Amino acid sequence: MSGVFVGMPAFPKNAAKAVQNSQLRFNLRKATHTIRGKRAAVVGELDDWAELRQAGKTIKDHTLRNLDRYLVQLEEKVTEAGGTVHWARDAAEANRIVTRLVKDTGETEVVKVKSMATQEIGLNEALAEEGIEAFETDLAELIVQLGDDFPSHILVPAIHRNRAEIRELFLKKMAGAPKDLTDEPRVLAEAARVYLRKRFLESKVAISGANFMIAETGTLVVLESEGNGRMCLTLPKTLISVVGIEKLLPTWQDLEVFLQLLPRSSTGERMNPYTSMWTGATEGQEFHLVLLDNGRTSVLADKVGRQALRCIRCSACLNVCPVYERAGGHAYGSVYPGPIGAILTPQLRGMDTELDRSLPYASSLCGACYEVCPVAIDIPSVLVDLRAKARHSRAEKAGMAAAGWVFNRSKRLAKAQRFGGRMRRLVPKRLPGPLSGWTDTRDLPEIPAESFRDWWIREGKR
């Protein structure tokens, strides 16, 4: 994955800073609770939501099991329709392919449709190194880009910014922003619209991702709200789409399920405003599809973890997650934050850094994410599975082994309880080391003089 987050500290440290930021807490709470409510309302309207969810899961599982076949079918269909298919093993290869394709056009500027895959591989940075400037055209991505910032949410990457901050940013960084700009959302959107329109009309190359790829026809599908995507996908002479290999669906009919699942889970709408679909190259234009692996086949090989590849990037799990709501997206050190990020990032990047090892623990396992996931990814189970694969500290291992030793014989547990009961007056108010995490904000319970089991032996049994 992209190198932009390299060297970030572990999740708890990042989150500790974020929870102190009252403006961020307020912004996130307001935004996530609003989307959460909208989602619940439109999902509640459908009597067959449970069946749709099951269908989404089944279709994705089937596709992933037969990915080899469907990918080849897709390549054939895209090629037949005048497109060119490229295969990229990792981020570096994908970036090389895209850079070369742009260079071949002779252009030095490209417009971009919002895309997680290109964020994942750090495409903008790679293009910049080769002298090519990429312009994000999704309003929120534009805000992030102008601010030299990181995205903090999958769907609404500038969720951590409020409108006053956005006004400041536009005045400072957006060429041609009107001097009398207010912080009214409509006014801000209009200013961005004027700024972007020029880009759409002048750019000869566009880069996109895709929400879905249909194997039987070679069709790509993008769902969006603003119409900027439609501009990028239709106006420029060359279109390059970078898409993860797991985005496949076998047939058009399968789309019926996902066009219901995605908008309702994502923006809380019955249907998103713009859905663009294209098959190969339009006459007079060029189309390149870069199929991206970047760790996905190794995720596919994992019996438990592979369900993460069902993800359709709706971000419903972020919007209900109590940890995300308080820690914010940046704490996850990845373009994939929140619960899905906590299972996707360590699988795609591995768990070699302290940050990536801490991600599976960035959850209280409350299960809210699993409940709202439209493709039924059991995120808590994957988190627990990743925790078992993570390297543990020596102190923790010793503690867990000791607890296991005590629990392995009921007599040992009884002895430990009696010892605790005798020592109960000596327990300090503040515990040392990692356990201070408990007593910094909470009182310890009083240790009882007698455990339940001793009471049972003495008088409970009859």
Added chain:
Amino acid sequence: MRVALFITCVNDTLFPGTGKAAVGLLRRLGVEVDFPLAQTCCGQMHLNTGYRDEAVRLADRFTTTFAGYDAVVAPSGSCAAMVREQYPHLDIEDIPKVYDLSEFLVDVLGVTDVGAYFPHKVTYHPTCHSLRGLKVGDKPARLLENVRGLELVPLPGAEECCGFGGTFAVKNRDVSAAMCADKIGNVMKTGAEVLCAADNSCLLHLGGTLKRQKSGVRVLHLAEILASTEESAG
């Protein structure tokens, strides 16, 4: 019907009162419970912290200890959910039939009025593993509504996690404390004297914070409220 009590390691060690209340309540309802002394821990802490092998050993131990019982009652939503929801993922076979206390009372015994008396204003936190793991729904609320003298006040944002999460409370202390602060803010809004839940691990975290803040709100396990009578209330 042979019924066993799985007290859970946390209750056994730190909250014997909850266990005594559960035994008293069940006996009052005519259920003779057994307490197999070989029981220790369901393995939840080990599994959720990343120690799968140890968890499997404890799960095997649990299964052997409770083999032969028709029902195992646990006064803890998360430990009951561990056995019912997580043991199958650990390939454990012949998993004993485990019920959370409210499930056993409402589904197995078919009672919602347990003849309790508790003249206090109470709010109920449903806890994640009872709500989303076991899906106990409104069973605890139905039991509480039938307690004489008890005024049940709804908790805003009830379905949100309190931030305990086992070792999460220590590993991610700041986020955990922030979640707890918001939960307690909602508890204070209700004006309740007592915060009730069916899981003492969440109450250990919430109660410890309430006490540190000298809030005057006390925490009580569902079993202890349901076990209260005119006589015990004095």
